[in-house]
Amino acid sequence: MTGTENAAELVRHAPGAHEDGAALLPGGTTTSTQDFLRGVWEENPVLVQMLGLCPALAVTNTVANSLAMGLATFFVLTGSSLLVSTFKNLIPKEVRIASFILIIATFVTIADMTLAAVVPDIHKALGAFIALIVVNCMILGRQEAFASKRPIGRALLDAVGTGFGFIIAMVMMGSIRELLGNGSLLGYSVFGPSFEPWIIMILPPGGFLTLGIILLAFGWWRGRKAAEVPRVRRWPHGVASRRAA
Amino acid sequence: MSSDLFWILISAMLVNNFTLHLFLGLCPFMGVSAKIATALRMGAANIFVLTITSLVASFLNAYVLPHAPYLRLISFIVVIASLVQIVEMTIKKVSPTLFRELGIYLPLITTNCAILGLAIFQTNRGYGFLEGLAFALGAGLGLTLALVLMASIRERAELADIPALAKGMGLVLIIAGSLSLAFMGFAGLSTP
Amino acid sequence: MSAAGGGRGGADRSGRRGRKLPIAPERAGPADANGLNGLSDDGEAPPTGEAEPRQSDPEATEGSPPAAEAEAVSADGETSADEEAAAPGLSVLEVPSWRLILTLAVAGALAGLAIVLVFGWAEPKIEAHRAAALRAAIQEVLGGPERYEALFVVDGALTRALPANVDSTRLDRIYAGYAADGSHMGFAIAGEQPGYQDIVGLIFGYDAESGELLGMKVLESKETPGLGDKIEKDSAFVSSFRGTLPPVEGIKTGTGTGSEHEVDMITGATISSRTVIEIINKRMESIGPMIDAYTAEPRGAPAAVPAEAGG
Numbered sequence: 001m002t003g004t005e006n007a008a009e010l011v012r013h014a015p016g017a018h019e020d021g022a023a024l025l026p027g028g029t030t031t032s033t034q035d036f037l038r039g040v041w042e043e044n045p046v047l048v049q050m051l052g053l054c055p056a057l058a059v060t061n062t063v064a065n066s067l068a069m070g071l072a073t074f075f076v077l078t079g080s081s082l083l084v085s086t087f088k089n090l091i092p093k094e095v096r097i098a099s100f101i102l103i104i105a106t107f108v109t110i111a112d113m114t115l116a117a118v119v120p121d122i123h124k125a126l127g128a129f130i131a132l133i134v135v136n137c138m139i140l141g142r143q144e145a146f147a148s149k150r151p152i153g154r155a156l157l158d159a160v161g162t163g164f165g166f167i168i169a170m171v172m173m174g175s176i177r178e179l180l181g182n183g184s185l186l187g188y189s190v191f192g193p194s195f196e197p198w199i200i201m202i203l204p205p206g207g208f209l210t211l212g213i214i215l216l217a218f219g220w221w222r223g224r225k226a227a228e229v230p231r232v233r234r235w236p237h238g239v240a241s242r243r244a245a
Numbered sequence: 246m247s248s249d250l251f252w253i254l255i256s257a258m259l260v261n262n263f264t265l266h267l268f269l270g271l272c273p274f275m276g277v278s279a280k281i282a283t284a285l286r287m288g289a290a291n292i293f294v295l296t297i298t299s300l301v302a303s304f305l306n307a308y309v310l311p312h313a314p315y316l317r318l319i320s321f322i323v324v325i326a327s328l329v330q331i332v333e334m335t336i337k338k339v340s341p342t343l344f345r346e347l348g349i350y351l352p353l354i355t356t357n358c359a360i361l362g363l364a365i366f367q368t369n370r371g372y373g374f375l376e377g378l379a380f381a382l383g384a385g386l387g388l389t390l391a392l393v394l395m396a397s398i399r400e401r402a403e404l405a406d407i408p409a410l411a412k413g414m415g416l417v418l419i420i421a422g423s424l425s426l427a428f429m430g431f432a433g434l435s436t437p
Numbered sequence: 438m439s440a441a442g443g444g445r446g447g448a449d450r451s452g453r454r455g456r457k458l459p460i461a462p463e464r465a466g467p468a469d470a471n472g473l474n475g476l477s478d479d480g481e482a483p484p485t486g487e488a489e490p491r492q493s494d495p496e497a498t499e500g501s502p503p504a505a506e507a508e509a510v511s512a513d514g515e516t517s518a519d520e521e522a523a524a525p526g527l528s529v530l531e532v533p534s535w536r537l538i539l540t541l542a543v544a545g546a547l548a549g550l551a552i553v554l555v556f557g558w559a560e561p562k563i564e565a566h567r568a569a570a571l572r573a574a575i576q577e578v579l580g581g582p583e584r585y586e587a588l589f590v591v592d593g594a595l596t597r598a599l600p601a602n603v604d605s606t607r608l609d610r611i612y613a614g615y616a617a618d619g620s621h622m623g624f625a626i627a628g629e630q631p632g633y634q635d636i637v638g639l640i641f642g643y644d645a646e647s648g649e650l651l652g653m654k655v656l657e658s659k660e661t662p663g664l665g666d667k668i669e670k671d672s673a674f675v676s677s678f679r680g681t682l683p684p685v686e687g688i689k690t691g692t693g694t695g696s697e698h699e700v701d702m703i704t705g706a707t708i709s710s711r712t713v714i715e716i717i718n719k720r721m722e723s724i725g726p727m728i729d730a731y732t733a734e735p736r737g738a739p740a741a742v743p744a745e746a747g748g
Contacts, residue, residue, distance in 0.1 A: 050275070050414055054358045058268040092532040092540055099544050101326075105319045106548040110555045113315070117562035120570075128365040131318050135361050137272070181662075199663045204266040205425035212418030219410050252631050261635055315556040319548065370636075432661070433633045433708050 035154050039142075039162030046169035046211075047218060051138040056173055057207035059129050063186045066174025068122045070167035072115060072130060076107040077139050077166075081147040081159035088148045100143045101134070108133045138166065176210050177201045250379040253372070257383030259431040263359055264391040265424055267366075269384075270359030274392060275417055277350075279403075284396035288389025290350035292382065295363050297332060298325050299381035302364040303374045310368075321364045359388060394424055575612050575625045578642035578652040582614030582622045588731070590724075595731040611724060614642075623651050624728055628720040632712040635659040637668070641678065641717050643725075645732045650685070653678040653713065665709035674703050674710065683721040687714045 045051045055073065060066045080103050084091075091099045112130045115123040123130070133139070142162055147155040178184060181201030183191040200206050263269045270291065277287045301324055310317055333351040337344045354360060363384055367377045398420050407416065575585050588595040590609040599608075612625040624645060629638035637658045642651030655669035667674060677700050678685070687702040687710055702710035 053271045053275070054268050057271070090540065091544075092537050094532060095537045095541055098323075098541060101322060102319065102541070102544050102548050105322055106551055109315065109318050109552050112318070113555050113559035113563070116566070117559040120563070120566040128362060128369060131365050132269075132358055132362055134318060134322060135358050197663065199661070200426070202662055203429065204268070205422045205429065207268065208418050208422030208425055212415050212422055215413075215415035215418060216411060219413070219415060223410060256631065256635065315552050316549065319552075 032154065032157055035157040036161040039158060040165045040168065044165040044169055045138040045162055046166060046173075047214065049138070051141060052136045052166060053211075054132060055129050055136065056170060057204075057211060059126050060170055060173035060177055060207060060210075061181065061202040062125075062178045063171060063174040064122060065125050066170040067167070068115065068119065069126055069129065070163075070170040072111045072126075073133055073136060073139070073166055074160075074163035075111055076104060076133050077142060077163045078156065078159045079107045080104050080139060080143055081155045082152065084143045084147040085150060085152045085155035091148075096148060097140075097144070100140055100148075104139055104143070105134050138162065172214070173207070173210055176214075177206055181206060250375060253376055253379040254383035254386075255434060257380050258387035258390065259428065260434055262387040262391060262425075262428050262431075263362070263384045264388050265421065265428045267362070268358075269362040270354075270357060270388050272357055273354060274388075274395060274421070275414065278392050278395040278417075279399055281393060281396045281400060284392040285389070286346060287350050287354075288385070288392050290347045291354055291359065291388050292385030293347060294329055294351060294354055294360055295381040295385040295388075296378065297328060298360050298363050299367060299377040300374075301325055301328055302367050303372075303377045306368055307374075317368065318365075322361060325360060325364065359384065391424065395420065398424075574640050574654050574656060575614060575642075577654050578625050578640055579614040579623045580642070580651055583617040585612045585614040585625070587611075588613050588624075590727065593727065595727045611728075621645065621732065624724075626720050626724055627656070628716040629657070630712055630716045630719070632658060633660050633665050633706075633708045637709070637712050637716065639713060639716055641720075643683070643721065643728065645728050648682055650678045650681045650683060650717070652676075653717065655713070658709075660706070660709045665706045667703045667706050668709045668713050671703055674701070677701060678717070683725070684718045685714045687711055 039045065043049055046053065046056045052073070055069050059069045080100070083103050084100060108131060111133070112123075115126070115130060142159060146158045150158070175185060178186075179190060180198045181203075183189060183195040183197045198206075201210065257263060261267060264271065264274045273287050273291065278284050302321065305317075305320055305324065309320065313320075329351055333344075336347070336351075363381055367380055372380055395417075399417070402416065402420070411419075572585075576582065579585070586597065587610045588597055589599060590611070591600060595611070611627075614622040614625060616622050622644075623642045625640055625642050627638065627640040629636050631637070635658070637660065638656045639653060640656055641653040643649075644651050653675060655675075658666065658669060660666045660668060669675065680697070681700055682697045684698060685700050686696070686698045688699050690701045690704065693699045693701070700710075700714065702714075
């Protein structure tokens with residue numbers, strides 16, 4: 001019943017994205033493992049929910065950049081979820097989005113300055129996209145849908161899971177693009193000097209094409225799985241209850 | 246100076262298109278690009294908000310942020326969001342027609358990637374007031390162009406016989422990739 | 438992407454619906470935040486009727502006539518705006534407005550405090566990195582000066598001392614490098630110009646006595662990998678600037694006449710190479726006379742300015 005589920009619904013090629021809505025409703029039940037794993041794979045923020053596309057396309061031309069961006073986002077997401085979950089009862093509903101943004105922007109600023117101080121080269125390569133973590137829908141979405149309604153432990157698990165999912169997606173994109181576009185991984189040559197790199201992969205169009213092909217491959221894979229086991233369409237909890245009403 | 250402004254405009258619009266090369270404003274690009282008419286309105290709303298953003302960012306950069314550079318991000322996002330909100334309310338009161346055409350998109354884009362991205366890029370590149378305006382205009386036009394192109398292709402794709410597998414975001418991304426590739430042809434456009 | 442914007446609208450709506458319909462907040466917020474869904478979400482404004490069409494055909498709204506979309510959204514946008522107006526504490530609220538303001542004020546204060554603390558730790562390091570990068574660039578293009586200092590361009594002349602009330606960050610500047618014995622080693626001049634893809638920024642060294650270029654280093658470029666980026670990675674091209682006399686003339690490889698003004702351009706990266714050459718020529722055109730005037734005046738090297746002073 002969350003927006004994340006709506007996102008998944010809208011993305012038609014992602015039938016595997018089941019509704020975590022019921023789980024997120026007060027009184028719903030999920031285990032800690034589910035809290036964690038949901039974000040990692042089944043509802044991967046980038047590959048399934050199509051959130052955070054901007055960094056996923058813009059900075060994934062090398063594995064190192066992807067990893068740095070993934071870690072920075074992970075830090076911001078975990079920190080924000082922790083804080084939001086801790087202070088959820090003190091934040092009035094009317095100003096909660098403003099408060100969330102304030103919290104997120106603070107963490108992003110801290111991440112930005114830390115990267116600039118510790119790894120200036122990567123900071124330069126990522127450029128403005130570190131600051132743009134603020135408007136990564138994934139982070140605000142997790143605060144609104146989960147952290148602001150859950151105990152600290154579960155909010156943390158959820159954030160860590162989603163953050164991991166984001167890192168996985170980023171590194172996946174980064175590996176494919178660097179491998180094909182530069183013939184290397186993390187800067188180490190893989191194919192040797194005779195390999196003629198597909199430069200297009202590390203250019204902007206390569207970002208779109210890589211993600212597009214990954215999504216098509218996932219769709220194909222899911223389609224095959226669905227054909228093996230006939231799936232019963234589960235309606236989200238909220239729809240069912242509204243219909244009943 | 247004027248040639249600089251022109252270069253900034255062309256660069257943001259074509260050579261380094263905001264959406265297709267810098268990946269800013271992808272949300273409207275993916276989500277509101279199914280119909281040309283909608284895409285045009287979305288583009289116009291974006292041009293509008295980008296221009297306001299550029300003005301605000303120029304002002305903040307000139308008068309406020311030299312004293313507190315570390316508050317850049319927070320002040321950008323807070324000030325831009327509130328200002329666009331105020332503008333939206335004003336438009337609604339003054340001209341309901343205009344509001345119907347554009348205003349409805351404003352809350353959707355108030356602080357999307359492109360808006361904050363514009364403010365940050367403008368700051369990083371040290372653009373002043375006029376340069377910022379040219380940059381915003383170029384970015385907005387570029388976004389509109391990308392949106393409309395995407396919408397035209399998607400309207401056609403709607404009627405085409407596409408395998409079920411390829412429908413949805415995968416297709417949109419591949420189309421976007423091709424557009425981005427095509428826009429690479431604009432490189433070198435503004436150099437003598 | 439549109440997180441904040443969408444989120445804002447969404448939040449306001451959730452607030453409104455929250456009182457009527459306990460399920461709504463979770464739906465409204467992030468759905469909107471996705472931006473992608475924002476419009477469709479808004480497109481189906483009436484809260485009670487929206488669930489069915491969205492679930493059955495996720496892209497229905499995108500296919501629906503824009504007018505209808507606009508209609509529905511505007512209804513929603515209105516409430517959203519009203520809510521926003523009300524939020525600062527004008528109309529009926531569940532929580533007293535002073536608490537809202539207090540919450541934001543406290544959160545803002547804490548955020549500010551946290552940022553200032555980190556800034557205090559990070560800023561010296563960031564400055565050090567920046568200075569180190571500049572020092573390395575100057576060392577490279579001047580051939581290892583013992584120390585250097587910044588000279589500012591004020592009223593068409595180079596000056597070491599800054600006039601009062603001038604914002605030094607906005608001033609054009611060059612760097613003068615000195616050998617260990619205090620003699621001039623040359624001037625490092627930075628410049629930038631649009632290249633093939635985006636701005637190309639570089640720094641080059643100039644020896645005022647011999648009139649030769651000492652070296653060139655690209656500081657910033659987004660030129661095409663594999664082609665245009667040879668302007669910084671092709672060592673033959675980079676080193677060919679050493680010993681060249683400005684104004685530099687770019688020529689096709691093999692067509693040279695042996696003139697000391699000539700530099701071979703990179704095959705396949707003509708525009709990028711030409712950009713580099715133009716930046717140098719334009720900067721020399723404006724700065725060159727100033728350097729001549731500056732060096733003509735008799736003056737010693739600065740007494741004990743360390744290399745970092747210029748940064």
